Amino acid sequence: MQFLAYILIYPLLWLISILPFRLLYAFSDGLYFLIYHIIGYRKKTVKENLHLVFPNKSEAEIVSIRKKFYHHLCDMVVEAIKSLTISEKQMMKRMTFPNIEEIHKHENNNRSIVLMCAHYGSWEWIFILQNHVRSKGYAVYKRLENKYFDKLVKRIRAKYNSYLITTKDTFDTLQEAKNKGELTINGFVSDQSPKPWKAHHWLDFMGIHVPAHTGAELLAKRLDMSVVFFAVKRVKRGFYETTFKTIAEHPNDYKDYEITDAFFKLVEQQIEEAPQYYLWTHKRWKHRDKSPEDFK
Template identity: 75%
Template sequence: MQFLAYVLVYPFLWLISMLPFRALYAFSDGLFILIYQIFGYRKKTVKENLNLVFPEKSKEEINQITKTFYHHLCDMVVESIKSMTISEAEMKKRMTFSNIELIQELEVKNKSVVLMCGHYGSWEWIFIFQKYINYKGYGIYKRLANKYFDRLVKRIRARYNTSLITTKEAIPTLIQAKRDGELTISGFASDQSPKAQKAFHWANFMGIKVPVHTGAEMLAKKLDMAVVFFSVKRLKRGHYETTFQTITTDPKAYKDYEITDLFLKLVEEQIHEAPEYYLWTHKRWKHRDKVPEKFQ
């Protein structure tokens, strides 16, 4: 069944990826009508999240943020499909970097990097930054249920010297890379919700206490890696600018979870600046009523 689903869907995805950008975004507009106006995909979750973290905003403001968010979500969907066939030159034109020299300077200093981001703006085309550096890139991800689509996603990322590895694979892979003297840059999207019972740390995120992922900080300390945050700003439709910001080059100098808390504050700043570009479909605050007593 997995192979049959792949065989049936892949040609459709490939055809979409071959569309010129004007037609691609016309397709995105049609997708918006389907998932927002007709099916209302997770609309209830989106509005619950927005009302929870922005109690001061009016109904009209929440509705406008919701609508703009869904337009952006549809654009990200078609842009991820476009990654199948987009040229390197085209991606470089559409995903630019305001200070790539920050990463290049860490490379000169022989420092491996933990690269942290939130589910904000666009993270689909960030992998093109590998064309400006010599680091071996790793993206920490959750394996797809369909092994054929999982291989497809890995193949797309491999175009830019990036390998996708699961959280379980991350520790042994990066330890071995350090032993081999290989400089690595490893991407973590660490703002989503872990299982409450497995969380080592709870923190305030958008004013609400929630469990948070701490794996990026743990790895940085274990392997003495610099920690860098990247933010993505939408310049116009289909065009983004990424900015890097060093959190620390000496993670062991920080108390446990301080780096994670600093990362969350940076994500919050992005959300407050333009909330419509955050991934509101995720149930990020679902564990807010389950805070263990020791974290209250």
């Protein structure tokens, strides 16, 4: 059944991916109309999240952000599909890194990097970063249920010396790389909501008390890797800039969870500046206003 789904869907995805960008974004506009106006995909969740974190915004402002978010979400979907056939030249033109020297600084100091980001902006073309650095790239991800599409996604990333690894394999893979003397740059999307009974740390995110993932910080300390935050900014439709900010060059100099707290403060700044680019469909605040004791 998985293979049947693959051979039926993949040709359609490939046909969409070869569309010129003008037609690709026209397709995105049609997808927006379908998802937002017809299907209403997670509109209730998005509305609740926006009202929760922006209690002082008017209903008109909330609706405006919500519509802009769904337009952006559809653009990300078609850009992910475009990754199947987009040329390296086009990708380098559309995803730029104005302060890439921040990464080079750590490489020149022989430091591997934990690269932290949130579900913000666009992360679909970030793997072109490997064309600008010497380090081998890894990204932690959740394996797809369909093994054929899972292999496809891995193959696309591998074209640019970037490799996907599961959470379970992360430490062993990066420890082995360190033992070999390899420099690595390792991407973590770190703003998800963990299971509260497993959370080691709670913090205020957008003014709301929630559990936080601390895996990126803990791994950086165990393997002595620099911690860098990256922010993706949309310049115009189909064009993005990614900038880097070092959170900790030597993470073991910091108290437990200081790095995680600093990361979430940077994410908050992004959201305040342009909230439409955050992934509001996730139930990030579903465990709000609880405490670890509530789940014992």
